[in-house]
Amino acid sequence: MERFVDLAVSAILLAGLYATMAYGLGLIYGVLRVVNLAHGGVIMAGAYLGWVLHGSLGIDPYLSIPLVVLLSFGLGMAMYRVLVRHLPRGAAGGPASLLLLFGVWLVLRNVAYLLFTGNDQAIRTSYSTRSLLVLGTHVSVNRLAVLVIALVTPALLQLLLRHSHVGRAIRAVAQNADSCTLVGVDVERIYTLTFGIGTALAGLAGLLSATIFSFNPGFGSGELLKSFVVVVLGGLGSVLGTGVAALVLAVVEVFAILVLPSYLTSAVGFVMLVLVLVFRPGGLFGHRVLG
Amino acid sequence: MTPMLQVDAIDVFYGDIQVLYGLSLEVREGEIVTLLGSNGAGKTTTLRAVSGLRPPRAGDIRFRGQSLRDVPAAARCDLGIALVPEGRELWPMLTVRENLELGAYGKRARPSAPRNLERVFALFPRLAERQRQLAGSLSGGEQQMCAIGRALMSEPTLLMLDEPSLGLSPLLVDQVMRTVAELHASGMTILLVEQNLQKALEVAQRGTVIETGRVRLTGSAVELSGNPEIRAAYLGL
Numbered sequence: 199m200e201r202f203v204d205l206a207v208s209a210i211l212l213a214g215l216y217a218t219m220a221y222g223l224g225l226i227y228g229v230l231r232v233v234n235l236a237h238g239g240v241i242m243a244g245a246y247l248g249w250v251l252h253g254s255l256g257i258d259p260y261l262s263i264p265l266v267v268l269l270s271f272g273l274g275m276a277m278y279r280v281l282v283r284h285l286p287r288g289a290a291g292g293p294a295s296l297l298l299l300f301g302v303w304l305v306l307r308n309v310a311y312l313l314f315t316g317n318d319q320a321i322r323t324s325y326s327t328r329s330l331l332v333l334g335t336h337v338s339v340n341r342l343a344v345l346v347i348a349l350v351t352p353a354l355l356q357l358l359l360r361h362s363h364v365g366r367a368i369r370a371v372a373q374n375a376d377s378c379t380l381v382g383v384d385v386e387r388i389y390t391l392t393f394g395i396g397t398a399l400a401g402l403a404g405l406l407s408a409t410i411f412s413f414n415p416g417f418g419s420g421e422l423l424k425s426f427v428v429v430v431l432g433g434l435g436s437v438l439g440t441g442v443a444a445l446v447l448a449v450v451e452v453f454a455i456l457v458l459p460s461y462l463t464s465a466v467g468f469v470m471l472v473l474v475l476v477f478r479p480g481g482l483f484g485h486r487v488l489g
Numbered sequence: 490m491t492p493m494l495q496v497d498a499i500d501v502f503y504g505d506i507q508v509l510y511g512l513s514l515e516v517r518e519g520e521i522v523t524l525l526g527s528n529g530a531g532k533t534t535t536l537r538a539v540s541g542l543r544p545p546r547a548g549d550i551r552f553r554g555q556s557l558r559d560v561p562a563a564a565r566c567d568l569g570i571a572l573v574p575e576g577r578e579l580w581p582m583l584t585v586r587e588n589l590e591l592g593a594y595g596k597r598a599r600p601s602a603p604r605n606l607e608r609v610f611a612l613f614p615r616l617a618e619r620q621r622q623l624a625g626s627l628s629g630g631e632q633q634m635c636a637i638g639r640a641l642m643s644e645p646t647l648l649m650l651d652e653p654s655l656g657l658s659p660l661l662v663d664q665v666m667r668t669v670a671e672l673h674a675s676g677m678t679i680l681l682v683e684q685n686l687q688k689a690l691e692v693a694q695r696g697t698v699i700e701t702g703r704v705r706l707t708g709s710a711v712e713l714s715g716n717p718e719i720r721a722a723y724l725g726l
């Protein structure tokens with residue numbers, strides 16, 4: 199029982215992280231029709247940013263959330279203005295944008311190697327080892343905090359997309375950009391903002407991951423692939439669908455540990471990706487363009 | 490008095506392909522002008538040029554005497570220019586109400602959005618009934634109402650409609666034409682693109698006929714309906 203609760207908590211926690219990353223990737227793809235291969239690099243950058251802020255400036259990783267989110271948001275907007283804006287989009291732009299954003303990832307990764315070497319790092323705080331009793335098991339305070347943030351984030355996002363003028367414009371641009379221009383929406387501004395929001399989610403996910411897992415400059419590639427799985431499973435742009443898909447992936451991964459040898463568990467996500475692409479190419483919940 | 494809209498010898502391209510050749514057109518305040526022509530003549534392109542989605546490479550477009558050359562497309566709705574695009578172009582996964590509310594996104598119209606929403610619902614009670622439905626689930630006629638409603642939400646002074654009767658049953662075509670006439674009666678200036686020449690010439694005061702991107706004829710609705718060439722080519726008479 200204790201083991202079960204432990205695994206369940208791990209699964210929910212992972213699901214929160216996956217959902218945060220995946221939503222960033224899905225939002226950018228849904229609105230801009232660009233597969234942001236640099237997403238993994240930003241996840242890694244978020245982890246290091248939190249690590250540096252904690253290690254050198256002594257800022258608690260949870261207190262650095264606003265700063266990390268803001269900086270990743272700015273990085274995303276800059277990436278859009280300087281690079282992505284000039285790329286061909288959609289089917290025509292596939293190879294060009296994939297290569298360019300993959301290049302951005304490589305640059306981010308190599309900068310990290312240069313600055314931080316390839317050693318594994320982790321953010322360790324005074325409460326990293328402290329735990330609370332939940333349903334008869336000890337759960338680390340840190341994991342609970344990550345879980346809460348991973349639940350609050352999609353709620354805020356949903357609020358933004360559903361109930362603000364800008365959020366509504368973001369969803370509308372995903373569906374028909376010319377009509378947005380006709381009603382006075384500055385579509386380029388929406389693209390810039392969206393790229394910023396998606397990138398901010400990646401930075402946040404990286405920071406949160408860094409409080410739980412160790413990382414090095416190669417961190418983020420597995421996370422990117424899992425984000426793909428979640429986006430494909432959950433359909434584009436549905437916050438709820440993304441959450442459920444992230445939970446499905448996390449539960450399957452975590453409980454696979456019980457029945458599969460450990461070297462196979464990381465393949466679980468890809469098996470799911472292939473199965474979904476074959477049997478439900480529209481995702482588990484069908485096509486939803488940021489509806 | 491300067492006309493409300495002056496399209497002055499514009500050349501418009503899609504990539505390297507030229508589609509409009511020195512096309513000129515005028516709409517005066519308070520008029521309904523219809524833009525006529527067969528498939529591919531360049532009617533939609535003309536409206537897209539005016540709304541800024543496809544700016545001309547040569548020539549000029551002036552609105553109330555002001556050149557639109559340096560006015561970005563997204564700023565034109567604040568000047569009072571609205572387009573009901575060909576094929577509706579709604580946001581299918583947003584609700585009817587969200588579609589309408591986004592119509593008032595511009596700075597000028599946003600404060601009066603609640604009042605204008607009431608007006609649109611009064612004009613199209615059907616939309617009020619369906620306001621919580623996704624726009625993509627509406628019938629063709631309802632989608633057209635929603636597209637017109639969305640344009641009205643920006644409080645336009647010049648309303649451009651691109652084939653609003655396309656794909657509608659004759660009954661609905663009449664209803665759309667009545668709506669156009671009502672809006673005109675309420676003081677709106679209208680530029681109407683139609684394939685349905687007969688209907689268009691019934692409501693319009695003047696018309697311009699274009700052919701492969703060039704103006705072929707301009708005249709009053711009466712002149713155009715009486716023109717033997719037009720009767721032969723477009724009205725099948």
Ligand SMILES: Nc1ncnc2c1ncn2[C@@H]1O[C@H](COP(=O)(O)OP(=O)(O)OP(=O)(O)O)[C@@H](O)[C@H]1O
Binds near residue numbers: 529534535
């Ligand atoms: N996106 C595009 N790319 C290339 N050519 C285009 C594009 N859109 C339209 N054209 C071409 O421009 C010409 C004018 O098209 P336009 O849509 O303005 O005609 P139209 O008068 O509105 O026709 P219809 O009655 O069919 O709506 C046509 O020859 C068309 O093939």
Ligand SMILES: [Mg+2]
Binds near residue numbers: 532
């Ligand atoms: Mg057309």
